[in-house]
Amino acid sequence: xxxxxxxxxxAAATAASALGSALGMAGGIFIxxxxxxxxxxxxxxxxxxxxxxxxxxxxASAPQFLSAGLTNLRLAVVLEVAxxxxxxxxxLTVGLVRDxxxxxxxxxxxxxxxxxxxxGRRTRDSAIQVGLRLGDLPPGRSRSxxxxxxxxxxxxxxxxxxxxxxxxxxxxxxxxxxxxGLSLMFGAGMLSALLGIGSGVLKIPALDAAMRLPIKVSxxxxxxxxxxxxxxxxxxxxxxxxxxxTLATPIVLGSLTGSALGARLLTKLAGTELRVVxxxxxxxxAIPMTLNAFGARLGGLW
Amino acid sequence: xxxxxxxxxxxxxDRPLARQVVVLMRGGTLACVVLLIAGTILTxxxxxxxxxxxxxxxxxxxxxxxxxxxLLMLHAFKRRADNIYTAITILVxxxxxxxxxxxxxxx
Numbered sequence: 417x418x419x420x421x422x423x424x425x426x427a428a429a430t431a432a433s434a435l436g437s438a439l440g441m442a443g444g445i446f447i448x449x450x451x452x453x454x455x456x457x458x459x460x461x462x463x464x465x466x467x468x469x470x471x472x473x474x475x476a477s478a479p480q481f482l483s484a485g486l487t488n489l490r491l492a493v494v495l496e497v498a499x500x501x502x503x504x505x506x507x508l509t510v511g512l513v514r515d516x517x518x519x520x521x522x523x524x525x526x527x528x529x530x531x532x533x534x535x536g537r538r539t540r541d542s543a544i545q546v547g548l549r550l551g552d553l554p555p556g557r558s559r560s561x562x563x564x565x566x567x568x569x570x571x572x573x574x575x576x577x578x579x580x581x582x583x584x585x586x587x588x589x590x591x592x593x594x595x596x597g598l599s600l601m602f603g604a605g606m607l608s609a610l611l612g613i614g615s616g617v618l619k620i621p622a623l624d625a626a627m628r629l630p631i632k633v634s635x636x637x638x639x640x641x642x643x644x645x646x647x648x649x650x651x652x653x654x655x656x657x658x659x660x661x662t663l664a665t666p667i668v669l670g671s672l673t674g675s676a677l678g679a680r681l682l683t684k685l686a687g688t689e690l691r692v693v694x695x696x697x698x699x700x701x702a703i704p705m706t707l708n709a710f711g712a713r714l715g716g717l718w
Numbered sequence: 719x720x721x722x723x724x725x726x727x728x729x730x731x732d733r734p735l736a737r738q739v740v741v742l743m744r745g746g747t748l749a750c751v752v753l754l755i756a757g758t759i760l761t762x763x764x765x766x767x768x769x770x771x772x773x774x775x776x777x778x779x780x781x782x783x784x785x786x787x788x789l790l791m792l793h794a795f796k797r798r799a800d801n802i803y804t805a806i807t808i809l810v811x812x813x814x815x816x817x818x819x820x821x822x823x824x825x
Contacts, residue, residue: 475743
């Protein structure tokens with residue numbers, strides 16, 4: 417590989433993971449199209465590299481979230497049971513699915529992610545959080561009987577927790593609908609193994625919508641989880657020797673740099689513009705990926 | 719003020735664990751970066767054999783970080799006799815080991 421290619425892939429991976437980590441996801445969704453469309457890698461080769469870049473994003477941005485007290489470690493390990501099982505299922509099915517179908521699934525994920533990005537993540541806090549934030553509602557009084565029942569497993573596992581806002585107020589939260597969340601996380605693990613992505617596309621409905629986690633906790637916990645989800649599959653590829661080391665080096669270095677710096681730099685200018693950029697890139701990538709799903713064989717700019 | 723109840727008792731215990739994970743992740747990613755940069759430089763110096771070793775090692779370090787994090791958590795859960803979480807963590811590690819061994823068995 418010549419220096420230009422190395423720098424191009426490194427810069428693209430840095431941008432992808434910086435952009436991704438600022439919006440609370442890994443840059444894996446950009447890496448697979450980058451490798452298949454620009455670097456001419458086959459879909460399985462791109463997935464193997466992308467999985468390592470997902471681990472890189474997870475490991476490089478985890479310290480920030482952990483130090484801020486946003487990551488729920490116990491919830492992460494519970495979710496990882498579902499995601500790693502999903503990844504195992506994904507790895508077992510990947511040989512049965514044709515590349516064209518994988519391109520199709522990938523294009524769908526890109527489009528759904530673009531839609532999610534435009535509609536924005538849930539910003540309102542649930543009633544319980546708001547109530548406890550004000551400190552005038554005793555716990556238990558504000559909850560309906562149904563909500564109480566629903567959270568039984570979560571309470572048994574002591575998943576409810578709290579985090580501190582920048583203004584020093586403490587936000588307490590509960591974990592709702594754990595079984596629904598775990599089912600979606602199984603799907604997320606499977607998508608991760610099949611497509612080499614962090615599967616933010618399923619984690620947003622799982623953690624934000626089903627389990628009703630505050631966005632910051634959801635992003636931080638999902639960030640830790642994706643590393644574990646990807647590592648089994650990534651190790652399998654490394655052991656089997658189908659990891660292209662030449663392509664992996666700039667991608668991994670870029671992902672580490674991007675996610676370590678990205679969250680810090682970009683959250684300051686985060687907001688609508690960032691989201692629009694993200695959406696446009698997702699839509700732009702969906703076009704060639706869809707064409708490949710129909711057998712166009714685009715790829716290999718060099 | 720933060721209210722401490724029985725429900726949140728695990729939270730306090732998780733804090734030192736979180737600090738350990740931070741150290742692990744920082745050290746691990748740094749080691750990975752060093753190995754990958756060394757590998758790249760060696761490639762450019764036409765020392766392909768040793769460059770491959772360095773890059774593979776860098777990737778292996780990175781891949782092992784999530785597993786090491788789980789082992790760290792396992793240790794912490796075990797020490798505080800948290801049986802449910804000890805079992806859950808062992809389960810996750812077992813699933814990962816199965817996944818990693820899969821291509822080994824059926825290449």
